[in-house]
Amino acid sequence: xxxxxxxxxxxxxxxxxxxxxxxxLDCEDELLVLAGEVEIAWFPEASRALGPPPYDLSLVExxxxxxxxxxxxxxxxxHSKTLVTIGACATxxxxxxxxxxxxxxxxxxxxxxxxxxxxxxxxxxxxxxxxPVDMELRGCPINKHQLLxxxxxxxxxxxxxxxxxxxxxxxxxxxAVCVMVAHGQPCLxxxxxxxxxxxxxxxxxxxxxxxxxQDTANTDSxxxxxxxxxxxPDELGRVxxxxxxxxxxxxxxxTKYGQDDQS
Amino acid sequence: MARTIKVDCLTRVxxxxxxxxxxxxxxxxxxxxxxxxxxxxxxxxxxxxAREEAPDxxxxxxxxxxxxxxxxxxxxxxxxxxxxxxxxLRTLRRLLYCGEWISSHCLHMFMLHAPDFLGYPxxxxxxxxxxxxxxxxxxxxxxxxxxxxxxxxxEIHPVNVKIGGFYRAPAPAELKALLPELVWxxxxxxxxxxxxxxxxxxxxxxxxxxxxxxHPQEYPFCEGRIVSSKGLDIDVHDYENVFRxxxxxxxxxxxxxxxxxxxxxxGPLARINLNFxxxxxxxxxxxxxxxxxxxxxxxxxxxxxxxxEVLQAIDEAIAxxxxxxxxxxxxxxxxxxxxxxxxxxxxxxxxxxxxFAVDGDGLIQDATIVPxxxxxxxxxxxxxxxxxxxxxxxPHEAAVLLAEQTVRNYDPCISCSTHFLKLEIER
Numbered sequence: 001x002x003x004x005x006x007x008x009x010x011x012x013x014x015x016x017x018x019x020x021x022x023x024x025l026d027c028e029d030e031l032l033v034l035a036g037e038v039e040i041a042w043f044p045e046a047s048r049a050l051g052p053p054p055y056d057l058s059l060v061e062x063x064x065x066x067x068x069x070x071x072x073x074x075x076x077x078x079h080s081k082t083l084v085t086i087g088a089c090a091t092x093x094x095x096x097x098x099x100x101x102x103x104x105x106x107x108x109x110x111x112x113x114x115x116x117x118x119x120x121x122x123x124x125x126x127x128x129x130x131x132p133v134d135m136e137l138r139g140c141p142i143n144k145h146q147l148l149x150x151x152x153x154x155x156x157x158x159x160x161x162x163x164x165x166x167x168x169x170x171x172x173x174x175x176a177v178c179v180m181v182a183h184g185q186p187c188l189x190x191x192x193x194x195x196x197x198x199x200x201x202x203x204x205x206x207x208x209x210x211x212x213x214q215d216t217a218n219t220d221s222x223x224x225x226x227x228x229x230x231x232x233p234d235e236l237g238r239v240x241x242x243x244x245x246x247x248x249x250x251x252x253x254x255t256k257y258g259q260d261d262q263s
Numbered sequence: 264m265a266r267t268i269k270v271d272c273l274t275r276v277x278x279x280x281x282x283x284x285x286x287x288x289x290x291x292x293x294x295x296x297x298x299x300x301x302x303x304x305x306x307x308x309x310x311x312x313a314r315e316e317a318p319d320x321x322x323x324x325x326x327x328x329x330x331x332x333x334x335x336x337x338x339x340x341x342x343x344x345x346x347x348x349x350x351x352l353r354t355l356r357r358l359l360y361c362g363e364w365i366s367s368h369c370l371h372m373f374m375l376h377a378p379d380f381l382g383y384p385x386x387x388x389x390x391x392x393x394x395x396x397x398x399x400x401x402x403x404x405x406x407x408x409x410x411x412x413x414x415x416x417x418e419i420h421p422v423n424v425k426i427g428g429f430y431r432a433p434a435p436a437e438l439k440a441l442l443p444e445l446v447w448x449x450x451x452x453x454x455x456x457x458x459x460x461x462x463x464x465x466x467x468x469x470x471x472x473x474x475x476x477x478h479p480q481e482y483p484f485c486e487g488r489i490v491s492s493k494g495l496d497i498d499v500h501d502y503e504n505v506f507r508x509x510x511x512x513x514x515x516x517x518x519x520x521x522x523x524x525x526x527x528x529x530g531p532l533a534r535i536n537l538n539f540x541x542x543x544x545x546x547x548x549x550x551x552x553x554x555x556x557x558x559x560x561x562x563x564x565x566x567x568x569x570x571x572e573v574l575q576a577i578d579e580a581i582a583x584x585x586x587x588x589x590x591x592x593x594x595x596x597x598x599x600x601x602x603x604x605x606x607x608x609x610x611x612x613x614x615x616x617x618x619f620a621v622d623g624d625g626l627i628q629d630a631t632i633v634p635x636x637x638x639x640x641x642x643x644x645x646x647x648x649x650x651x652x653x654x655x656x657x658p659h660e661a662a663v664l665l666a667e668q669t670v671r672n673y674d675p676c677i678s679c680s681t682h683f684l685k686l687e688i689e690r
Contacts, residue, residue, distance in 0.1 A: 015301040018277045018676075019326020025374060026418060028401040035387040046374060047385030048274040048667070063458060065301045095323050096303040107307030120302060141326060141419045196417070197462040203416045203423040204593075205430040208319060210420075238312060243323070 007056035007155070010042035012076050014062025014069050015096055015124060019141040020087035021045055021061050026144050034148075037155055053079030057154055060133075063089040063096060070121075070130060077131035084150060085127045088140035088243045093211050095140075097124040097246035099254065126246070135160065140210040140243040143195050163194045166214045167207050170198035179206050186226045188239060191217035191249075200235045212244035219253035233257040268654060268662055273670060275375040275385070277327050278677020282666060284651050291651035294644050300677045309630040314621050315426055316341050321617075321632065322420045327370070330363040330415065331610030333424040334485050335632075339617040340541055342499075343604025344597045351590035352428040353485075355414060358438075359421070359585045360484045360608075362410025365448075366418070367611035368531070368569040368576075369407060371674040372459070373400025376566050380462040389446065396458070399451050403573065405432040406441075406448040412581060413437055428553060428594030438584045447579050452574035453549055457595040459570045460553035465665065468560040471642065472524060473533035476609050482541045482575055483534065486607045490537055491527065492558065493541040499607040502616050508633065519638040529613025530673065531568035532559060543582075562646060562672040569674075574640050577683035599625050610635050612674055636676045643673050 011021050025046060027032065040211035041051035041066045058080035064070055077083055085091050093100065099107055127133055137146055151158035163169075171178060171192055179185040179201050187206030189198070193214040200207045213219075219240065226236050237258025240250045270282040280301045305324055312320060321336045322329035334356060336451050341348060348356070373396070374386040383389035390397035408418040414433055415421025423429050473492040477481035489505075490496045497505055521527050539547065539557045550571045559568070601623040607616045613635030617669040620629040646669050654662040 013279060016327075017323050017326040019323075019329070022277075022326045022370075022419060025370060026404075028405040028408070032390055032397070032403065033392075034386065040385075040387065043385075044272050044274040045277060046275065047387070048378075049388070050272065065303070069301065093491045094303075095308065095320065098308040101303060104304075107304040108302075109285035110307040110310065111302065111304050124303075133677075140323065172429055186513050199416045200430075205422070205425075208422075235313065239317065242292070242316070242320070 006037060006039045008041040008051065008054070009038040010055035010058045010080065011045070011057060012060045012062075013045070014073070014090070014127075015061070015065040016062030016087070016089045017093065018045065018061070020090075020139075021059070023086075023142050023144040023147055024059070027148060030148055032232040035153065038151070055080065057151075058083045059063050060090050060127050061087055063093045063126060064130055065096060065121050065124045067118060067121065073130050081165075082134045082154065083127075083131070084135045085133050085138060086137045086147065088138065088210065088212060089096055089124075089140050090127045091136040091138055092244040092247035095243050095245070098241060098248055099124055101241065124246070137162070138193055138211040139195055139201060143197070146195055158251050164215050165194050166199075166217075167192045167194055167196070167198050167211070170194045170196070171201050174198055174202065176201045179204065180225070180229075184229050186229055186231050186239070188222070191219055191222050205254045208239065208242060209250065210243055210246045213250050217249055219249045223253060223257060240246055266655070266668055268659070270663060270667060273667065275378070275671060276675050276677060277325075278675070280675070280677050282647070282670060283645060284654065284666060284672065286651070286655050289655040291648060291655070294647045294651065295570060296640065296644055296647070298677055306630045306632060309551050309627050312627050314625045314627060316621070317619070317627060318424050318426065319420075319422070324632070324634070325676055326419050327367050328363060328610045328612065329420045330411070330424070331608060331615050332358055333421065334360060334608040335606040335610075335615045335617040336478070336608070336619070337424065337426050337603045338485055338608060339606030339619045340621060341597055341604065342606055343602035343619060343621055344600055345602075346427065346595060346597045348388055348428055348595060351588065352581055352593075352595065353430075355429060355432065355590070358410060358580055361413045361580040361583075362407045362414065364413060364576040364611050365407030365573055365580075366404050367407070367571045369400055369404035370562040371611075372566055372569050373404070375399060375674070376671055378458075379664070379671060380566070382566055397453070400423075403448050403451050403455070406444050406577070409444065413441060425594050427597040428590075428592075430593060432589045432593045435587050435589060438587050442581065442584055445577055445584070449545070449574065449577045449581065452570065452577050453545075456549045456553050456567070456570045456574060459567050460489065460555065462566070464561060464563045465668075466561075467563060467646075469562075469646065471533075471560060472521065472527040473536045473539045473558075473677070474521075474527045474614060474638075475685045476607065476614060477537055480541070481581075482543070483609050484539050489607060489614065491521070492533075492536060493524065495521070499616070500605050502605065502607060503618070503631075506616075506638075507634070508637070518641040519633060520641060527638070528562075528642045529635050529638050530565065531572050532562065532565045533613060534609060535559070535568045535571060542571070543575055543578045545578050546571050548569070549574055563668070565672050565674070599623060612636055613638060613674055634676070636673070639673050639675065643670055643675065646672070
């Protein structure tokens with residue numbers, strides 16, 4: 001039933017931790033059902049059966065950090081009818097985009113005895129900086145329910161229902177106490193896109209921005225509130241410059257408040 | 264005749280790598296495990312970050328074993344501050360680590376490694392004829408993930424881990440809700456040990472030096488001395504006096520070696536060989552019943568070691584939850600002081616060493632991280648070298664499969680390593 005012409009799914013990896021593609025394998029209840037609906041044609045982390053292009057849907061994890069990967073992402077795009085980026089690395093360059101604000105040679109020499117062997121770009125960039133992207137799924141890591149929503153929407157030919165409001169709305173929805181108002185704890189929730197389910201406030205800590213900036217993020221206003229709560233500017237700079245450091249307006253806000261990143 | 268076994272894209276491993284074995288006739292000329300995982304420079308980008316941010320940042324080294332990074336990071340920073348997290352908070356950390364072992368091991372056993380033994384390209388096609396096995400594996404993996412999300416706040420990159428403990432201690436009712444599935448999973452794990460014991464293991468043994476933590480009473484997670492099967496017995500603080508990372512021309516990665524002795528192995532097989540007497544009774548008895556005896560020097564049997572460790576972790580998780588009472592506070596105070604601290608914990612794939620130097624304001628000055636896969640890399644290559652004589656006599660497709668399986672024995676997590684070089688020598 002429905003086995004004829006199943007759409008072909010491909011999963012690609014660039015610079016990343018593998019956590020976002022693991023989210024697909026973490027869909028324990030749905031994985032075998034999904035495998036009946038799509039042909040998993042290219043997913044090296046899960047299968048040694050690697051099928052040829054073209055692919056109907058490509059999920060792309062990771063950021064672009066090497067000259068080879070600049071070439072490879074164009075190949076992936078060429079072979080993919082629909083391309084969805086999954087996670088903060090693919091949509092914003094990830095934590096490794098911190099190099100964008102520093103001299104990458106300094107990072108290389110800290111880690112490697114022979115820096116001359118390292119073949120890397122000075123920046124870590126999002127997939128959309130290189131090729132057209134049909135949809136971006138946020139998060140460090142992505143939320144597996146959002147991933148299933150994207151796959152289900154794709155299979156049914158509809159637009160995925162992915163909220164673009166802030167984490168604050170999710171806190172209200174789950175009835176979590178506002179850590180900023182009630183406990184004076186700094187929180188990035190007001191400027192961060194929803195999707196995680198407000199898990200940090202639910203653990204009595206402020207949001208640290210895994211899902212990146214919300215559409216209409218007012219980082220200046222939030223920055224003033226943090227400073228009034230007694231936080232230092234350099235601390236605020238670091239918080240903006242973490243897992244979505246290269247995404248505006250976090251990139252600009254981090255540079256504005258940060259002291260180390262001005263060079 | 265010159266023959267080459269080449270795997271351009273190593274599959275069912277975490278990260279990007281390739282494998283080339285070159286022969287002259289039947290004798291192996293060259294083994295290369297090439298890594299093309301792009302470097303992400305974690306040790307560089309940690310400099311200048313606040314120590315409180317470190318567990319969230321190091322988690323991102325690996326989506327499969329983020330808890331291991333969080334635990335090694337916390338222990339290193341707490342060590343520098345002269346703080347030991349004891350009592351119920353320590354117990355809660357063990358419970359979180361149980362979740363990661365269950366989840367990570369089940370991923371590897373059922374989805375990445377078992378298809379090699381049963382002859383399928385992946386777990387999904389394996390499910391057509393082994394539906395019960397695959398469904399059991401997915402459900403067991405889910406049990407691990409449920410612990411991670413209940414204690415850690417999220418399965419991948421948990422948000423609840425803090426220097427000194429946790430942001431929030433879960434309520435007894437939240438943990439008790441995990442029990443029914445855990446009790447099911449203990450039976451499922453017993454069955455899995457017995458099922459995997461009947462797999463057809465290739466005959467292969469090597470005189471490895473196994474390295475693992477050893478704790479006076481427990482099967483090791485976060486504490487203990489670093490010991491080996493060849494007499495090593497050191498404090499974690501002495502790690503860098505004994506182990507060295509070296510650069511070799513035929514590999515794209517730094518290799519770890521024991522000074523003067525060379526390659527060693529960490530991970531489930533090393534742990535179980537060195538800590539068999541520390542297993543919980545149910546796990547030890549299941550291993551004995553399945554005919555698993557130590558020392559086991561066959562790396563293909565690592566799948567069995569993982570199965571026993573999953574049983575161990577499930578049984579310990581049940582014991583922790585059954586007697587759980589919440590701690591008075593979710594974290595202990597960790598005073599600021601300029602210091603260097605050391606941490607080593609047992610990641611699913613083996614010992615994960617961290618050294619952090621922090622200044623008086625709590626900013627990280629220097630970080631050194633040695634993940635288990637880079638420690639095992641040299642041994643993987645030696646295994647391939649040793650087995651290649653057999654590969655030379657096999658039909659090509661079977662030889663490629665056995666070579667891949669030899670790599671997958673180690674559950675290599677290529678994304679994990681922060682030390683990847685871009686270096687290629689083609690002859």
